[in-house]
Structures are given as C-alpha cells and as structure tokens.
C-alpha cells in the first residue's frame with residue numbers, strides 16, 4: 001500500500017492509502033471516534049466507526065506511533081479537507097510513561113525548564129517544530145544567497161590551538177596532553193581562506209564559556225560567518241550583509257511567522273552618534289544592552305526600520321584584527337548590526353598587512369607567538385578584506401518573539417545545562 005503524508009490526503013480522495021505517524025489526539029464521542037494523526041507534514045483526521053477499531057483505539061495513548069490504512073473521503077471540516085475512513089490501525093510503538101506536557105493543546109503550556117528537560121518530546125509540538133523549520137530555512141537562504149554570489153563554503157576545525165575573540169571566555173580542553181580550545185569563532189580560518197578563495201562562508205557551531213546567565217547568551221551557538229576580499233572598507237561588507245539578510249528572510253517565508261522586510265538602505269549611525277542618541281555617557285567605549293534597546297526604538301521611530309548599523313566602534317574595544325580608521329583615529333572600521341534593539345551581527349574590515357598585525361598585537365601588550373600560524377598568511381600577500389558573523393539563535397529568537405534564546409535552540413548549552 002502506498003504510504004502518503006497527511007498533507008496529501010485530499011488529493012487521494014476515493015483511494016485506499018496508508019499514513020503513519022503519532023497519535024496527536026483522540027476524541028472518543030458517543031457514536032464515533034476521531035484519531036488525529038501527526039506526521040512531519042502536519043495533522044490528519046481519521047474517522048473510526050467500527051466498534052472493534054474503537055476498542056483498539058481506546059487502549060492506544062497519545063504519542064503511540066501508528067500506521068493506518070483506510071479510504072480517503074473528502075470532508076471540508078477535516079484538516080486539509082479530507083479524512084481517512086474505515087481505518088485499520090497498526091501500533092508500531094507505544095509510549096511507556098505519561099507525557100511531560102500535553103502536546104495536543106494548541107499552545108504548549110510548560111515552564112522553560114520542562115520544555116528543555118524534555119526537549120526531544122516537547123519539540124514535537126507544532127509550535128516548536130515551526131521554529132526549527134524557520135531556522136533551517138534561514139540557513140538555506142544564507143547559503144543560497146552566498147552561493148549565487150560566488151562564495152565558497154568552508155568547514156574549519158572546532159578544536160583549535162588559540163583563542164580568537166578574547167582569552168576569557170574560551171573552553172579549554174586536554175588535547176592529547178596539550179592545551180587546546182573549542183573555537184569561539186572561525187575568525188582566523190575564514191580570514192586565511194580569503195587568501196585562497198577570495199569569498200568564503202561557514203555555517204558552524206561557536207563555543208563561548210559565557211559566564212553571563214542571560215536570555216541572549218548560549219555556551220554553544222550557530223555562527224553564520226562570511227569573509228570577502230578586495231573591499232574598499234567596511235561599507236562593502238555591510239552591503240553584503242544586507243543582501244544576505246534579505247535572502248535569508250525571503251527563504252523563510254511560509255512558516256507562519258510575520259517576518260520583517262530589510263530596507264533597501266539600512267540606516268547607519270556612527271558609534272559616537274549612537275551614544276548620543278541612546279543618551280549614554282560620551283566616554284563609553286561600547287554600547288550597553290539598554291543603549292541597544294534605545295537605538296532599536298529610534299531606528300523604528302525615525303526610519304521605520306527593524307535593522308540599524310552602528311559603525312566606527314572604538315578600536316580599543318574590538319578584536320586586534322579590526323582595521324582602525326586611518327589617520328590615528330581611535331575609532332575602527334568595526335560595525336554591529338542591531339535587530340530590534342539587540343546586537344545580531346558583528347563585523348569589520350580587518351587588518352591585511354603583516355606589520356600592522358604585529359603593531360596591533362604589540363599595542364595591546366600581547367605576545368606575537370600564539371598568533372604565529374595565523375600571521376604567516378599575511379607575509380604571503382592578503383587582499384584588503386572584511387566579514388561578519390550572524391548569531392542564528394539570536395536572529396530566530398527576535399523573529400519569533402521568544403523572550404529567551406533557549407526556546408529557539410534544540411538542545412541549549414549554558415552555564416547550568418549540558419544535558420539533554
């Protein structure tokens with residue numbers, strides 16, 4: 001018997017078919033019973049009139065995995081406009097304990113710890129599933145946009161020999177008796193690969209030993225990294241980022257979320273102006289979360305935009321590889337993209353000359369030696385280049401209005417959680 005998906009029922013009216021999935025819900029009425037089956041495509045209604053099948057159904061709990069063969073009949077009141085009748089039900093696997101949540105309710109009523117402790121089950125709820133379908137579509141859009149623009153996808157190691165972002169929040173591990181780290185970012189490798197492919201991207205995990213227990217930090221997140229050569233300055237990178245965001249959102253239509261549009265020109269503020277608008281102390285070297293929120297409101301009010309670029313962050317607060325504004329300026333060619341008042345992306349033009357790296361590292365009082373492998377490529381000819389990294393979970397959390405990044409992460413890792 002041909003097995004079809006729930007969504008295809010209506011197109012098989014009048015035929016005998018088999019569907020398979022989980023018992024989402026049972027409704028045992030006086031004269032008839034309904035079984036709502038859930039598969040990867042959605043829900044299907046099964047009408048039970050035979051007393052023997054009804055007696056069988058009464059013994060099958062929710063989330064039992066079943067295969068059902070029956071006759072498809074058009075029914076405007078059923079999900080998808082058709083239902084399966086005269087069913088023969090085969091149970092393939094029966095749950096052995098009660099469910100931690102009621103999956104058949106339209107909204108999942110559970111605390112965050114319950115959602116996460118039982119993630120493999122709570123993720124079955126259609127509201128949670130939709131979030132991860134959205135994430136996958138965003139990543140697909142990221143890849144497609146960059147593939148079409150001539151970028152090469154790279155896969156770089158996540159066990160690395162040195163920290164890239166800052167020494168403090170790096171996970172150290174014992175690597176055959178030597179010290180190694182979990183990569184905080186593919187930063188060095190993506191820059192290095194500009195020297196090979198000119199334009200590269202990577203989709204991969206990034207690890208941060210984040211001591212901050214906040215609603216927007218994870219110890220492991222998905223970093224969408226881009227790096228490109230032959231740029232004038234950070235503005236070229238920001239243009240690419242705009243295209244990438246538009247491509248991601250275009251690919252994410254159709255999952256039931258109301259998605260924003262990316263303006264043709266995302267407003268840009270210089271860091272110093274941003275501090276003023278946020279009402280922050282002009283001596284500050286970074287934007288606090290409250291400043292970012294105020295700037296998000298400003299961008300929406302003044303420009304009708306959910307997105308805002310802030311460029312020219314002080315060099316002292318950015319990573320050593322960031323290109324400063326020329327002429328002895330204290331500002332850099334580093335930028336952030338704020339989305340609805342939250343930092344979603346960091347990027348910059350990078351240094352590309354060997355001597356500039358040596359000077360920048362020395363100016364920070366750091367030793368050159370740990371960076372020797374990275375610096376080698378800058379002795380061999382590197383074009384002016386820059387790039388950025390988007391935090392996927394932050395993007396999704398803001399898009400779906402989740403108040404905590406953990407809600408949109410399959411199996412979040414944080415200060416307190418390393419299981420399930």
Ligand code: AMO
Pocket residue numbers: 165184185187208210216217218219220221223226343344345346347348387388389390391392393394
């Ligand atoms: P940065 O450290 O700002 O930049 O990270 C880039 C983006 O990744 C996301 N992000 C996080 N998401 C969840 N939990 C975390 N702990 C976390 N930390 C960062 C944010 C952030 O904007 N190498 C540079 C990027 C570059 O210049 O190309 C970097 O890693 O959305």
